[in-house]
Structures are given as C-alpha cells and as structure tokens.
Amino acid sequence: MSRIDELIQEFCPDGVEYITLGETCDIRTGKGITKNDGDANAMYPIISGGRAPMGYYHAFNRSENTVTISRVGANAGHVGFMERKFYLNDKCFSVLPKEEYHNQFNNKFLFYTLKANESNITGLQSEGGVPTINTTKVSNIWVPKPPIEIQNEIVKTLDLFTELEAELEAELEARKTQYTYYRDALLSFEGKEVEWKTLGTICKNVTSGGTPLANKSEYYNNGTIPWLRTQEVRFIDIYSTEIKITELALKQSSAKWIPANCIIVAISGATAGRSCINKIPLTTNQHCCNLDIDSSQANYRYVFHWVCAKYEKLKSLGQGARADLNSGIIKSFPIAVPSLHEQEKIASILENFDSLVNDISSGLPAEIEARKKQYEYYRNRLLTFKPIQNSSTAKRNHNANFKVVEFDHFKSKAD
Known part of the structure; x- marks a missing residue:
C-alpha cells in the first residue's frame, strides 16, 4: 500500500468531497495590457491568452503559486501555473482558493487537477467567432477536495515526475546543441580540397x-x-x-x-x-x-x-x-x-546522432515520450477519487449528474 493509499484510508475511507471551482476559488480576469506596454528589461512576465509569456512588465498584479486559465483565443482553456509574481492580462483568469478555503487547498494540487482535464476545459469554448470561455463555465467545473495531507503527498509525487521530465528535456536540448555543432563541423570543408x-x-x-x-x-x-x-x-x-x-x-x-x-x-x-x-x-x-x-x-x-x-x-x-x-x-x-565514400561516412555519422536526438522510436525523445505516458497514467490514477456518498455532497453531485469514470472526473454544470 502506498503512502497516498494509507492517507486515504486514514482521512477519507468513505470517499472524497467534490465541489465546484466557483465555490472554492476566486476566479478573476486580469487587467488589459498590450505588447507595446511591455519592457524586455522588466522582471515580471505578462501572462495572456497564449502558452508563453507575452513579454515582461515593470509591475505585477498576481502573486506566486497561482493557477491560470487562458480565456480568449486559440489557446482558450490552457491551464498554467506561475511560481513567481507576474502580470495577468485580461485574456486570462487567475484561480486562487478563497480565504475560507485557503488552508484546505494546495494550489499546485488544484493546478494538477485542472491540467489533467485541460482538454475538457478547452471544450467549454464558445462556438463561432473568437474562441472564448466565460467565468460561469469555469466556475461550474467540479474538483475533488481531499484532505490537505493527501493533496500535499500527491503534489510531491507529481512534482518528482515533472522534475525528471524537465531534466530529460534539458538534456535533449543540450544534445541538439551538440548535434548542431558536430554536424556543422562535419560539413565544414574550410581549408580542405573539395x-x-x-x-x-x-x-x-x-x-x-x-x-x-x-x-x-x-x-x-x-x-x-x-x-x-x-x-x-x-x-x-x-x-x-x-x-x-x-x-x-x-x-x-x-x-x-x-x-x-x-x-x-x-x-x-x-x-x-x-x-x-x-x-x-x-x-x-x-x-x-x-x-x-x-x-x-x-x-x-x-x-x-x-x-x-x-x-x-x-x-x-x-x-x-x-x-x-x-x-x-x-x-x-x-x-x-567530397568523394562518395566520404559522403556516406558523414551521412552515417549524422544519421546515428540524429537518431539519438530526434527519433521518437529511440534515444532521448523515446524516453521522454515514455515518461510522459507514465506521468499521465499516474497523474490520472492519483487524481481519481471515489466521491463521498453519505453527505450533502452526494446529493449535490447527483443533482449535477456527476459521474465517476475511470481516469475522468471532470464535470461542468454548464454541460
């Protein structure tokens, strides 16, 4: 039995309460800013509707350890997590536990829960025109609320997975740089008769x-x-x-x-x-x-x-x-x-190196892909809970037609 299983048996053997995001969290839109307002030398990233910062700004309007959800554009529904202070644009939501739930939610647990259901959140986009997700739809998303001890343990486990993946990604980038260096060296004939x-x-x-x-x-x-x-x-x-x-x-x-x-x-x-x-x-x-x-x-x-x-x-x-x-x-x-023999030799060296760097069926890319699948499997397992059936939560879940499906605990009352 894992440490998380032990905690579940200790703190919530009868199931876990599910509650809507709007009940537990303040969901707020940022303040409008344009790319021209940014400053490349400023320290606070501007988080807007995209997957990467829009630029940098001299002030911040959100604190560190905050969940974000893009609300406008092609990436509407993208879930992010900012570990540092940042400026939130008006094309994005910030999601933070309300004061009364502050000690009942680990922000990173909230992020992992929403990230696991990112495709479902993206599915809440309005049809026609510019894709948009409104506050009501986000507020009606159901999330599990296990005891904080369980949340902390789950976050610790998932953080280990993401750290390992980040290390592999960094190694892959280093390999790509190395590959480019050796490729350019092999294909440089400066000073040679060719x-x-x-x-x-x-x-x-x-x-x-x-x-x-x-x-x-x-x-x-x-x-x-x-x-x-x-x-x-x-x-x-x-x-x-x-x-x-x-x-x-x-x-x-x-x-x-x-x-x-x-x-x-x-x-x-x-x-x-x-x-x-x-x-x-x-x-x-x-x-x-x-x-x-x-x-x-x-x-x-x-x-x-x-x-x-x-x-x-x-x-x-x-x-x-x-x-x-x-x-x-x-x-x-x-x-x-050069001679055909030398061409073949150069091509063979680069083929082997390229395989290690870029081939999805071997080398680092294959290992990264395997780690991602392993991470997704355990993330879904860790974030799937039996809903409690002996409280008002059960009635509320029933009224919302909430169903528990293996590896799929997302439901929005807007459905």
Missing part, C-alpha cells in the same frame, strides 16, 4: 508539383495516390501523406509522381527552406521543389543533411513579400561534394 557544385548539377531531375482543384470531390474522394503539402515538410523522412488524390486528379492537374528518396525543399512563405526525404513514391503540391539526386555524384542522405544544415541560409534567399524561394534559387545553391 569539389563544389550546385544542387541542380547533382540531380537527375528537378521538378515541382501541382494542386488538383479543391472543389472537385472526384479528385480526392477515395484517392490512393500520396500527395504531399509543404506543411508536412519538416526535416523528416516521409512514409505517408495526410491527403491522397485520385488517378483523375493526377491526369487533370500538374501533380506528378516523383521516385522515392528525393530531397524535397519547401519554397513557399513560412515553410520556405524546410526539407524532407520521401521514402515512398508520391506526388507534391506546386510549393515543393523536388530534387532527384544522381547517385553517381552524391549520396542523397548527405545532400539532405547539407540542405538541413543550410536552412537559415536558404531561407534568407527568399524573395518578395512572402519571402518565397523558387527552383532556380534551389538549383543554383552551392554544395560541397
């Missing part, structure tokens, strides 16, 4: 694609041909696409097949300069520049690492208001071409 060419001269073929008319259902319904869009080009290997098109679409549009193992470079707007490798034959939209590498001149994976390493340089070559690239810019971009 042949330089352009991307266009080491290709058998350079093509773009096309977009079948979106209003033609016969171009997409029951499609079987993989069709890649630039938003899917993210420095990765591509094994499938989000959208597939039909044979008719292929015949009646500019979309065309490209073989596997091409280097695909996005050339449009925000995605310009990003690259990927298609591990299957597929088609692309017109915003992709597809490089079919001549294997007698270059190793395609070496070329991919080169293009990835030169992302910022490629991106800076964009033209016009949208900073678009074009096939001419891509084809004329320079590349160092």
Whole structure:
C-alpha cells in the first residue's frame, strides 16, 4: 500500500468531497495590457491568452503559486501555473482558493487537477467567432477536495515526475546543441580540397508539383495516390501523406509522381527552406521543389543533411513579400561534394546522432515520450477519487449528474 493509499484510508475511507471551482476559488480576469506596454528589461512576465509569456512588465498584479486559465483565443482553456509574481492580462483568469478555503487547498494540487482535464476545459469554448470561455463555465467545473495531507503527498509525487521530465528535456536540448555543432563541423570543408557544385548539377531531375482543384470531390474522394503539402515538410523522412488524390486528379492537374528518396525543399512563405526525404513514391503540391539526386555524384542522405544544415541560409534567399524561394534559387545553391565514400561516412555519422536526438522510436525523445505516458497514467490514477456518498455532497453531485469514470472526473454544470 502506498503512502497516498494509507492517507486515504486514514482521512477519507468513505470517499472524497467534490465541489465546484466557483465555490472554492476566486476566479478573476486580469487587467488589459498590450505588447507595446511591455519592457524586455522588466522582471515580471505578462501572462495572456497564449502558452508563453507575452513579454515582461515593470509591475505585477498576481502573486506566486497561482493557477491560470487562458480565456480568449486559440489557446482558450490552457491551464498554467506561475511560481513567481507576474502580470495577468485580461485574456486570462487567475484561480486562487478563497480565504475560507485557503488552508484546505494546495494550489499546485488544484493546478494538477485542472491540467489533467485541460482538454475538457478547452471544450467549454464558445462556438463561432473568437474562441472564448466565460467565468460561469469555469466556475461550474467540479474538483475533488481531499484532505490537505493527501493533496500535499500527491503534489510531491507529481512534482518528482515533472522534475525528471524537465531534466530529460534539458538534456535533449543540450544534445541538439551538440548535434548542431558536430554536424556543422562535419560539413565544414574550410581549408580542405573539395569539389563544389550546385544542387541542380547533382540531380537527375528537378521538378515541382501541382494542386488538383479543391472543389472537385472526384479528385480526392477515395484517392490512393500520396500527395504531399509543404506543411508536412519538416526535416523528416516521409512514409505517408495526410491527403491522397485520385488517378483523375493526377491526369487533370500538374501533380506528378516523383521516385522515392528525393530531397524535397519547401519554397513557399513560412515553410520556405524546410526539407524532407520521401521514402515512398508520391506526388507534391506546386510549393515543393523536388530534387532527384544522381547517385553517381552524391549520396542523397548527405545532400539532405547539407540542405538541413543550410536552412537559415536558404531561407534568407527568399524573395518578395512572402519571402518565397523558387527552383532556380534551389538549383543554383552551392554544395560541397567530397568523394562518395566520404559522403556516406558523414551521412552515417549524422544519421546515428540524429537518431539519438530526434527519433521518437529511440534515444532521448523515446524516453521522454515514455515518461510522459507514465506521468499521465499516474497523474490520472492519483487524481481519481471515489466521491463521498453519505453527505450533502452526494446529493449535490447527483443533482449535477456527476459521474465517476475511470481516469475522468471532470464535470461542468454548464454541460
């Protein structure tokens, strides 16, 4: 039996009281401020409707250890916790126990409870227009109120999980920095005798694609041909696409097949300069520049690492208001071409390093993902309580149609 189980048996063997957030907490909106009011040299973060601080301000209007819930915008429903003093904007709620409940709630326990149900809180957004969550809906959220001793023990356990995850994330960032350093060193041929060419001269073929008319259902319904869009080009290997098109679409549009193992470079707007490798034959939209590498001149994976390493340089070559690239810019971009043997050696080293840093099926990313799943499992277990049945709470829960479902104890009277 765990320490938490022992505490439950000692303090609440018959169940735990559930109470609405509005009964227990002051839910207050912050005071409006704009990004221009911020000061990069100030010390208090401005918490608004986003997931990260909007900036910094010279004064604070909320104390440390405060739960926040974004109330306006795409992130409405996002639950945060501020361990330091901060400035709360009017696009966000602060949630703090009322004075009479001050000694009955651990603020961090309240945060973990709401965070576990963040997707449900997000579901309270109003429909149409700008997503918004009003105070009434937040006030009607039911939360468990176990004895403070149990709350403290749960917080201690969950804090250990989050600290470990934070350590792994920090190590991953250090590995990424290390990877970038060694990649740039391996791809630097300064002072070495090496042949330089352009991307266009080491290709058998350079093509773009096309977009079948979106209003033609016969171009997409029951499609079987993989069709890649630039938003899917993210420095990765591509094994499938989000959208597939039909044979008719292929015949009646500019979309065309490209073989596997091409280097695909996005050339449009925000995605310009990003690259990927298609591990299957597929088609692309017109915003992709597809490089079919001549294997007698270059190793395609070496070329991919080169293009990835030169992302910022490629991106800076964009033209016009949208900073678009074009096939001419891509084809004329320079590349160092050592012997095929050296290319393969460099690519192999970078593949192994990249796997440790970025591969979700191995290395640190896999361990972080496993820890997240483990954390979510234990968090849900720890925050799931049997509601007390022998008090007025039981009647109140019944009136609110409150149900206990394994790993799901969220209910809003606004439902």
